Amino acid sequence: MVGAVAAIGSVAFTGVATYYSAVIAEQQLKQAQEDNELKEREQATRVGFWDQPSPDGRYREIHLANGSPDPVNGLEAMVFLRHEGSYTLYVGSVPPCSETVLRVDDLLIERGEDRKPFRLAQADEWHVASVEFADSAGQSWLRTTSFLGKKETVRDLPDVVGQVSPTQNGTLVALGTCAAS
Numbered sequence: 001m002v003g004a005v006a007a008i009g010s011v012a013f014t015g016v017a018t019y020y021s022a023v024i025a026e027q028q029l030k031q032a033q034e035d036n037e038l039k040e041r042e043q044a045t046r047v048g049f050w051d052q053p054s055p056d057g058r059y060r061e062i063h064l065a066n067g068s069p070d071p072v073n074g075l076e077a078m079v080f081l082r083h084e085g086s087y088t089l090y091v092g093s094v095p096p097c098s099e100t101v102l103r104v105d106d107l108l109i110e111r112g113e114d115r116k117p118f119r120l121a122q123a124d125e126w127h128v129a130s131v132e133f134a135d136s137a138g139q140s141w142l143r144t145t146s147f148l149g150k151k152e153t154v155r156d157l158p159d160v161v162g163q164v165s166p167t168q169n170g171t172l173v174a175l176g177t178c179a180a181s
Contacts, residue, residue, distance in 0.1 A: 040137075040139065041148065042068075043068040043070055043072070043135040043136060043137075044133075044135055044139075044141040044143070044148055045148060046066065046067035046068040047065065047066055047067070047068070047072055047075075047094075047131065047133055047141070047143060048063075048064075048065045048067070048143070049062070049063060049064050049065070049077060049128050049131045049143070050062075050063050050128070051063070051104070051127070051128055054103070059103055059104055059105045059121065060103075060104040060121070061101050061102065061103055061104065062077065062089075062101070062102045062104060062107075062128055063099050063100075063101050064077060064091055064094060064099060064100045064101075064102075064131065064170075065094070065098075065099035065100075065175065066094040066095065066096060066097070066098060066099065067097065067175055067178055068096060068097075068136075068178070069096045069097060069178055070096055070135070070136035071093055071094065071095050071096055071136065072093065072094050072133045072134065072135060072136075073092070073093045073133065073134045074092070074093075074132070074133055074134045074140075075090075075091040075092060075093070075094055075131060075132070075133040076088050076089065076090050076091065076131065076132045076133070077089040077091065077128050077130070077131050077164075078128070078129045078130045078131070078132070078158070078160075079107075079120065079126060079127070079128055079129070079164050080126060080127055080128075080129040080158075081109070081123050081125070081126045082123075082124060082125035082126065083124075084109075084111070084123070084161065085158070085159065085160075085161035085162075086129065086158040086159065086160050086161060087109060087110075087160065087161065087162045087163055087164045088160050088163050088164065089102075089107065089163070089164035089165075089166075090163070091170070094133075095172070096178065097174060097175045097178030098172055098173060098174050098175055099172075099173050099175060100170040100171070100172055100173075101170055101171045101172075101173055102166060102170040102171075103168070103170075104119075104120050104121045105119060105121045106166055106167045106168045107119065107120040107121070107164050107165070107166055107167070108120070108164065108165045108166075108167055109123065109162060109164055110162050110163050110164070110165055111161065111162040112161075112162060120164060129144060129158075130142055130143060130144045131143050132151055140152065142154050142157075
């Protein structure tokens with residue numbers, strides 16, 4: 001009788017221990033997945049864009065910054081013109097710890113063969129809506145002012161109606177601080 005009680009107790013203890021081991025393993029797996037996602041996004045979180053007046057206030061500039069210690073490649077900015085649509089501005093690579101600064105006066109809007117190109121500075125209303133780029137691991141990302149995600153997970157991207165072409169190369173500026181984490 002004592003042997004049967006001991007066996008039942010042993011089985012119950014093993015069952016409880018196995019359950020708690022499974023719960024702990026599940027929590028560890030979830031934490032590892034969250035850590036991997038944060039590491040995967042780390043470089044992408046350091047890529048940004050904005051436009052602002054030039055230091056002397058005579059023209060506007062578009063800034064495309066890479067605050068990470070690794071280069072980003074294939075960077076394209078999506079410029080949205082009111083009453084026109086979306087245009088791509090291909091920049092290419094942005095080196096580590098730097099930003100590319102483009103004068104809006106030097107950007108030409110090309111809308112197709114049947115329409116005359118014009119300078120972005122002549123457009124009534126425009127803004128940089130997003131940037132697309134590949135991190136050093138080759139992962140493609142899409143960033144807007146309020147979103148950062150893997151490009152393949154994004155649906156309903158706007159149709160592109162033309163391109164923005166620089167008539168001069170942008171200025172490459174070193175960022176003041178840039179450290180690996």
